[in-house]
Amino acid sequence: DTGVSQDPRHKITKRGQNVTFRCDPISEHNRLYWYRQTLGQGPEFLTYFQNEAQLEKSRLLSDRFSAERPKGSFSTLEIQRTEQGDSAMYLCASSLDVSGANVLTFGAGSRLTVL
Amino acid sequence: KQEVTQIPAALSVPEGENLVLNCSFTDSAIYNLQWFRQDPGKGLTSLLLIQSSQREQTSGRLNASLDKSSGRSTLYIAASQPGDSATYLCAVPFNTNAGKSTFGDGTTLTVKP
Numbered sequence: 001d002t003g004v005s006q007d008p009r010h011k012i013t014k015r016g017q018n019v020t021f022r023c024d025p026i027s028e029h030n031r032l033y034w035y036r037q038t039l040g041q042g043p044e045f046l047t048y049f050q051n052e053a054q055l056e057k058s059r060l061l062s063d064r065f066s067a068e069r070p071k072g073s074f075s076t077l078e079i080q081r082t083e084q085g086d087s088a089m090y091l092c093a094s095s096l097d098v099s100g101a102n103v104l105t106f107g108a109g110s111r112l113t114v115l
Numbered sequence: 116k117q118e119v120t121q122i123p124a125a126l127s128v129p130e131g132e133n134l135v136l137n138c139s140f141t142d143s144a145i146y147n148l149q150w151f152r153q154d155p156g157k158g159l160t161s162l163l164l165i166q167s168s169q170r171e172q173t174s175g176r177l178n179a180s181l182d183k184s185s186g187r188s189t190l191y192i193a194a195s196q197p198g199d200s201a202t203y204l205c206a207v208p209f210n211t212n213a214g215k216s217t218f219g220d221g222t223t224l225t226v227k228p
Contacts (some may be wrong), residue, residue, distance in 0.1 A: 042218030042220045042221055045217075091159070103149070104149065106158035107158050109158045
């Protein structure tokens with residue numbers, strides 16, 4: 001297992017375009033999280049899945065954002081009609097739901113630049 | 116609402132020094148606390164996780180302590196090396212879901228040879 005993989009690593013797009021990021025978690029992990037991080041700030045929680053169910057979404061996740069995790073494996077995060085304020089690093093993390101030991105494993109992130 | 120603060124925002128030390136990074140949180144009813152390392156342009160690497168019932172955790176040259184009553188955690192790095200240069204972040208889970216966490220903004224450490 002190569003850890004959590006994210007693709008693409010860097011995406012440059014024009015305002016108004018749609019973008020999609022993919023995350024492949026560690027195979028035995030049942031929980032998957034998306035975070036967003038801007039320069040100089042800590043990551044902010046966006047949403048998480050337990051298996052294929054999306055259990056919670058942050059208020060940061062506007063209706064232009066949608067995330068899926070079909071079959072409880074990889075996940076996609078789509079941003080429609082991108083805005084310059086969407087420019088950030090989008091981080092995916094996974095964990096195994098073991099009580100008291102939900103150690104997060106993060107991917108390298110997908111950096112979005114909206115021109 | 117839980118708030119997590121890390122002071123200082125940046126720290127520069129000569130190689131070999133022992134140092135302490137600080138993390139404070141406003142709601143002491145935490146489930147656990149996790150320390151991460153982030154290299155520039157990269158994702159986060161978990162360093163240590165301290166359960167709410169624990170006082171400290173150690174891994175190699177790293178020691179993390181937790182004082183829930185005062186809302187503080189410290190990360191102690193012994194005999195710092197240039198390879199320790201990175202941003203260190205602490206995270207506190209919203210509730211029992213330890214993956215859904217509030218992060219501090221990190222302390223950027225530079226260890227000079």
